[in-house]
Structures are given as C-alpha cells and as structure tokens.
Amino acid sequence: MSKRVIIVPCSGIGKTYGTVTREAAYQVAEELRPETTAIVPLSLLVLGDEGARAAVQGAQVITMDGCSLACATLNVRQAGGAVAKDFTVLDAFRRNKALKPRGISELNEGGQALARVLADEIAQTTDELIAGGVDHA
C-alpha cells in the first residue's frame, strides 16, 4: 500500500456541489495533509489511464461525490480501487445547513465553509487510515 491516501473528488462541472468536492480536495491535498494525500483526477480514471488505475489500486482511497450518481465512488471501484471512505456533499450539507453553497466557477462563503468542513473530516479520516483505524467501506 502507498503511504499516501488518494483523494478522488467528482469535480462535477455543472453544479455547485461538484465544485465543493473539488475545493475540499485541494484544501486537504494542499493545506491540511500535503504529506499524506494526493489527488487523482477522475477524468483519467474515466479514460482508463494506467497510471491513475494503478494509483487507486495500490492505495487507500477517499472519494467525494456531489450528487447521488456517485461518479467518483463508482469510477474508483470500476478501476479496481478499494474505497476506504466515501463522502457526499449532500450529507455534509445536511449536517451543516447554515453553510449553503452557491456558485460554480467561484464558491460563495457558505460553499467555502462547507468545503472546509468536508476537508477537515477527510483529513481526520486520512489520519485514521494511515494509522490503520478505518475499515474499507
């Protein structure tokens, strides 16, 4: 297993929830856990890129989805990866209803804050995975 936990956001382009996943992934990989996480672009997995497939097959993977179609989770599984934990923006929003995301190109304040909530949860899960404390979902 790779030491880095792989983060795969859906990054859906048409809706604000997709942007929240993208922002949260960057927050984790660039700010919160830069030494222990890496992002794998979903577009590479869709295409079947060998490097991307190898990355998700050889690591613990956290997915983030913006809608119920769960593209990130499904694509990781179809690529042969084991999803250790899947997060959805909708669940995070239900737990934090004051943080209503708006905007696609640029998130509003609520969207940024919701992304931070997700990022914090993912950072914590990353630590648990590194420590061996989370079973694969």
Added chain:
Amino acid sequence: MPSLPKRKVGIVACSGEELPAGTVTRLAALKALEDLRPSETVTICLPLFLAGGEGDRAFARFYPTIAVDGCEKRCAARATELYSNKPAASIVVDDILAQHNLPAPQGLRRLTPESGAVVDALAGAIAAEVDHLMAVRWSRTDGAILEAAPAAQEAVSTSACACGSGIPVTTVQIAGRAVQIMALEPILELAYNQGLRANGTGALPDEILQTVQVYNTVPSGEEEQYAQALDLAWRAYCEQREGQNHG
C-alpha cells in the same frame, strides 16, 4: 410523433485537478456555458459516461460535442469517443497557448491573474466552435457534420429530457402508465435510415430495442411490454416518413 429539440452543442471539459490547464478547461467551459453561449450549449459530465449517465451518453451519441482538454492525454475527447461518439471538435489548451502566444497557466486551485487570459482565449475558441457547429448541418444518424451549408430552421418545438441534457424524450404508454423513452426518435431515425422498415408482419427490429436499452433502463420482466410500445412508435414513425417521402 414528438418534435425534436433545437440543436445544442455539448461541452465536455476534462476538468483535471492535477494540472493548471485542467482548471482552465473547467473555467473556460463554464464561461462558454454561462456567459458566451448559454442558449446553444449544455454541459456533459465526463465521469457520468462511465458511471452510467444515460442522458449524457445519449446526447453525445446524437448531438455535436466539443471536447476541451488540458493536456495531450485528451481524456475528454477520448472518453467521449470511447463511450459515445467522436466529438465534433477537440480543443487542447496547448494549442490555444500557441495560437495566442500566451504563457502556460499557473495555479491549480486558484489560477494566477495572468492565467485569466488563457481562460478567455479558450472560452472564445469554444464559442467560435459552437457557432460553427450551429451553422452546419448535423446528421444525428451519423453523428457527424453533413456539409458546411447553413442548417435549415428546425420546424419543431422542444420535448427535452428534464435532466437538462437536451435529449428528446418520447412518452409512451406501457402497462397503463406513461413512460419516457430517452432518444427514441433519433434511434428510430437511425434505424429507418439504415433501411429498416415496419412491414406489417414482422416484429420490432431487435436493433431498436437493443439501442433503446443502451440509453434507457428497461426493468427486468418488462421487455415484452416495452417492445410492444416501441413497435407502435416504430410503425407510426415509418408511416410518417413514408408519408413525407410520397407527399
């Protein structure tokens, strides 16, 4: 028969997170979709091709798409062709940089202010390609440009899928309930143009039900009822086409 929607162009952006150019594709696609050509474009979600987005696959099968990629791996263009149909146009950020003599974009999560020019140039290229594709005749059967002549005005109104993909949906009665069949009319058109006909004695051509199942979920155990409903639609379509041919 239902009428077809006004043609739209689908934009598929790679949106890759690991390269600044991926962010550029995402922002440029959104600019084209929201600001430059909002009435002529729809977005197609690349991951949905693999995750089972029937509407997205159907749209790209029958309507023109523009793939916008951040690198030479061309994930958007290749995945669109792999799962649906060859894009009508393919744009790569590097080509735009060369054409406009722009520096490579910088920044992943936040592009640098200087990179805004790349987004603008790419969005402009997308819009120009949209204009081109709206001006030419498009064959839904072949999924390709027919010729460079101006398109005839669509003499129709829209009956598009609620998913926002712009795909026409046909409502049929199955077991006493109204069921929407995605992309049925383009499928019937494809079959008719391939020489298939409703001959009065034969059953529904297998190809039609099979193609319908690519873009629609047919519940297990209801195949026969779907086939009957599709047969009625197929016969009506053939009658309409033959009436046009002789009228």
